Amino acid sequence: MTILDCAQVKFGDNVLIGPNCGFYTAEHPLDAETRNKGFEYARPIIIGNNVWIGGSVTILSGVTIGNNVVIGAGAVVTKDVPDNCVIAGVPAKVIKTTTNHDTNIYRKL
DSSP: OEEEOSSOEEEOSSOEEOTTOEEEOEEOOSSHHHHHTTOOEEOOEEEOSSOEEOTTOEEETTOEEOSSOEEOTTOEEOSOBOSSEEEETTTTEEEEEOOHHHHHHHHTO
């Protein structure tokens, strides 16, 4: 994985991270003239507890991931993610809210 940590990157407890993931806190101005002067800024990334991050996920600056979240492989996370959900896609979006039913399925195994 790659962590570009110009700002804080904070991981909660029990976080699983797949291969080839990127956590990028740095940003550059959209304006080319300003960007060419070397300006850069950064915003933190915060990952909650019990998060599963699939392979090749990219998480951009300023994003907070809630607790009990699953992020599908290849997702690009550009916005904050609420607790208890599954997200996927480019850009990532909520595709399912997890419930007690999801937990009970695995208790039967």
